[in-house]
Amino acid sequence: MAEESRIQNSKLNILFGFANSFITTILGFVTRSVFIYTLGVNYLGLNGLYTNILSLLSLAELGIGSAITFSLYKPIAEHDNKKIKALMQLYKSAYQKIGIIILVVGLSLVPFLKYLVNFQQNVDINYQLIYVLFLADSVISYLFFAYRSVIVYANQKGYVLTKYETTFSIIRSVVQFLVLIIFKNYYMYLIIPIMISILKNLLISIKAGKMFPVINEKGKEELDKEEKDSIFKNIYSLALFKISSVVYTSTDNIIISSFLGTAIVGFYSNYSMLTQMASSYINIIFQSLYASVGNLNATESKEYKYTIFERLQLLNIWIYGIVVVCMNQFFNPFIKLWLGSDYCFSQKTVLIISIMFLLPGLNNVINIYKDSCGLFWETRYRALATAIVNLVVSIVLVKKIGLEGVFIGTIVAYLTTIYMVDPRVVFQKIFKKSIISYYISLIKTIVIYSITAVLVRYICSLISVTGWIGLILQGIAAVILINIFFIIIFGRLDEFKYYKNLLLRGLKR
DSSP: HHHHHHHHHHHHHHHHHHHHHHHHHHHHHHHHHHHHHHHHHHHHHHHHHHHHHHEEEEGGGGTHHHHHHHHHHHHHHHOHHHHHHHHHHHHHHHHHHHHHHHHHHHHHHHOOOOOOOOSSSOOOHHHHHHHHHHHHHHHHHHHTGGHHHHHHHHTTTTHHHHHHHHHHHHHHHHHHHHHHTTTOOOOHHHHHHHHHHHHHHHHHHHHHHOOOOGGGGSSOOOOOHHHEEEEEEEHHHHHHHHHHHHHHSSSSSHHHHHHHOHHHHHHHHHHHHHHHHHHHHHHHHHTTHHHHHHHHHHHSSSHHHHHHHHHHHHHHHHHHHHHHHHHHHHHHHHHHTTOOGOOOOHHHHHHHHHHHHHHHHHTHHHHHHHOOOOOOOTHHHHHHHHHHHHHHHHHHHHHHHHHHHHHHHHHHIIIIHHHHHHHHHHIIIOOOOOSHHHHHHHHHHHHHHHHHHHHHHHHTOOOOOHHHHHHHHHHHHHHHHHHHHHHHHHHHHHHHHHHHHHHHHHHOO
16 A cells, blocks of 8 residues: 555656646746847846856755655654654744845855856846845745745655646746736846745645644644754755755856856856756656655665666666757757757757766666665765865866866766765665666666667658758657667566556556
8 A cells, every 4th residue: 555655646746747847848938038039148148147156055955955854754654743843843943044044145245246247248237136136036935934845745745736836837937928028127027936936935835734734733842852963964964965966056157157258158058948847857757756765765675675776767767868869969959940050059069968967867766765765974975075076177177178178077076976976875775785786787878878879860860851840750750769779678677567567557547
């Protein structure tokens, strides 16, 4: 029954997540297209730059949310309302303090923005006011009830909140679209998400309170010293991990803007938007599994944990294979048709961006097990190493080879730190197995992807139809070819047979 419940919750999370992402993808393309044509690449560059700066400021959160979520798995399973209430009160207090810290630190950065914003020509843009509006949107999430959503996610009911996310994403995108069309005003464009965030967080707070009335109860509950020590130990470890993650994902645009110009951030943001959209769809599948794997870890044997790991790993390899091969093949043709050839990078740069997208993806299942099973302490120093290597190598290489150097620095950091530590910790602590087979599997996967990419490029070259119809036909041919090739390669594996049987059972229903 426990496994059936985990599967059912995961299915619902995936279903609602896909619906949300599909809607927001369509709206995102429409809004961005209007944004570019009405406001231009400089505003687009500021958008990307300030998003990354605010991501760095979110370091103040320091992984508290993940630590509390992990701590909630057991009391939710055991219906320990006293402990649930104590954890939620701790989280509320922490989130409010974090919001204040982000606000104060964020405002203190305003005088230094002139060193990061780098326009190639004189433009009349109040970049300081724009930054303050970005800051306000970020702080609101911490100050207005957002902490309550954690209990819903920890209970494997993320699909409930996805309904709210979808509704408010539609409202935000439609209103922003109208503002761009009618007023062409960037400041109004930024005020809209602030107002919507307040309303969304309020409604989510009410919903969470109805689902878990214990969080509405008056009176204060305290955790004992051992429990607090365990949580703070995880927070310390997650803080280091958060630093690594944010530096890995959020410093590229800052370096690009400082060394190469804010407009270049605008060009790159089109590519990063596409990779983020791809990640959002993939994450729907795997993010929905975090709570289920956490429950699995608390109830099952190490042999069964490894069996589930192998199944998830094949699914992960299959999905990322399709996405990264298509990404490398179709990025530039898509952007050329969408925005024009002036917005395209070289194919070599596209390949590097695709690799930068792939590396975290192939480590996806390792991350799920590491985080869901609470292995924060064991990877704490690796996180710092990742941050330092990424920053140093990116800055050195951007001076030598430009934009590609920034991306190569990110790739080097991931390969030399995360891939060396995280898989080993998971295999040692959870599965009690040697890591060698995992690395051999990764090498085989890269070889398979490379062969697939060559085959796809050849097949697409045979389709002479141009325009959007040609791109769609090439995309369909590529996806069919990739799946056929993967079936030939992986078809004899027990993991493939598991999914095949699962699909057949689903079709019979």
